[in-house]
Amino acid sequence: MMSRIRRVSAAAGMAALAACASAGGPPAGPAEPAPSGAAGGPGNWIAVGTAGQPECPSESLLPARPGTLTVAVAGAVRPRDVPYARNAAERLVFRQLYETLIRVDCRGGLHRGLAASWSASDEGRRFTFRLRPDARFWDGTQVTAGDVAWSWRRLSEERERSGPGVGEGAFGSASARPPPVLPDSTRVEDASTLVAFFSGPTPPSAFAEPGLSVLRAGPGSWPLGSGPFRPGDPTGDSVALLLLPAPAPTGGRALSTWRLLTVPPDRDERDLLDAGVDLLVDPDRRAADYAASLPDYEVLPVPRDRVYALAVPGATAAPAEGAEALVALRASLARDAVRGRAVPADPIGWRRAVCDAGAPSGSSAAPGAGTREARGRVAAAAAGLRVRPEGAVASGRRAGPLRLAYPLGDPAARDLADRLVALASGPAGSDSIGAEVQRLLGASPDAAWRSSPLVPEVLTASARGAEDPAYVVSLPRRVLAPCAARGALERALPWLESGGALVPLVDTRPGLFVRHGVTALSVDWDGTPLLSRAGPGSGGGSR
Secondary structure, eight states: OOOTHHHHHTGGGHHHHHHHHTTOOSOOOOOOOOOTTTTTTTGGGOOOSOTTOOOOOOOOOOOOOOOEEEEEEESOOOGGGTTSOOSHHHHHHHHHHOBOSEEEBTTSOEEESSEEEEEEETTTTEEEEEEOTTOBOTTSOBOOHHHHHHHHHHHHHHHHHHOTTTTTOSTTSTTOOOOOOOOSEEEEEETTEEEEEOSSOOOGGGGGOGGGOBOBOOSSSSOBOOSSEEEEOOSSTTOOEEEEEOOOOTTOOOOOEEEEEEEOTTSOTHHHHHTTOSEEESOOHHHHHHHHHOTTEEEOOOOOOEEEEEEETTOSSOOOTTOHHHHHHHHHHHHHTSOSSEEEOOOOGGGGOOOTTTOOTTSSOOOOHHHHHHHHHHHHHHTTOOOOOTTOOOOOOOSSSEEEEEETTOHHHHHHHHHHHHHHTSOTTSOHHHHHHHHHHTSOTTOOEEEEEEOHHHHHHHHHTTOSSEEEEEEESSOSOHHHHHHHHHHHOGGGGTSOEEEEEEEEOOOEEEETTEEOOEEBTTSOEEGGGOEEOTTOSOO
């Protein structure tokens, strides 16, 4: 194993290398053309990034030899969670095992998934899909239109049992996503043709949402998938899962086998770099700084995937975008609170989506504010939180210092909350950035604040009922169905309809550190690595 002295000797260059790592990648190239008719419906609803930002690696497929590679990522992987990823490890694994009808690349281009072709009519209210004839589950059986309909019906039934938030994750947490947009009905025309009907216009990109992955019940713990990999039993104590190449069509590209290492919270991730792991996904700050200093590793450019925002239920007005004090605050937080992989936040584009007239089914067509408010009070009471009377305005006051809440287990949210509390606690008028924080929080300059971590489910109930004066929350930066994202936000923060403020602070991107010799690794629309596009090059493979 490489000496720890190497870590100390590399420290001098870390700051410059980290700055380069956050600068992005090569200019975006043209997207692969979508099938004929794929642009039907409101295709301009694909809100997956900020225009002109070079944040994506090449989509080209380079030759690679079969071999064995190792990927390390934090979090446990549970087959029962399919298809809803609860953490970074599940997001990585599920994306390799299961497919959706359409794929959206890192630049927002539409690609064929399980569907060989598709067409839209009636302004995006009707879609006809024709499946690839070579689409097979891992056991060799053909993927049929009936399997697609069953997968979606399974989700619909789960939603009926558990509520519309199924698949979203806990609001404000780093794993929270908008719910998949489900059709109102489907019709199986034949084994390879499915028609989906929606009550409102729906973007074709919505069919790339991982929650709409197609699967079939299998004999083991894993549902059968049709992705390029299948799960294999671990080979040792340190390997949580093997990702084995699934049977490929004749003439298909040979794939590498991937060993998945899941990183426990107490593990020093720098040890994995010293051991020569081929891909380290979203490491902690120490490991990221260390990886950036090593000549054996390079940073893969990936898009911003999360926006951290300050939610203030009692705010009388949202700050004006472009205001000098707000711009300075965002720059300060990106530099000092979440360094390395953060940049000042842009406005949240999908919040401006026009959804009230003909929004996609199951998204912004949520119950009325009063119903959401009632659900928030019930959830807050169930979590043991103070519940305010219906119609009353939350005071945000508790005994002791005011609480700035954030989701437990999210280091970026913690760092932002700590920094905001420090800025808010300065003497009134002594610092323009501190004064801006005090103004955003809406409390008197002499108010005492403390940052407070909440279990994500408790934070969800607290934020919905406006039980604390302010929250730091994580929201998706890139979404496939903007109106579904808006609907999820309205359910989570019903008070935004009548007041309060949601102020974007910083955008973050995951860190992907790739060892030299791994070729052709690319990422999906949200920055998730696509391991089927990677392999060991000259001298590649785990050491």
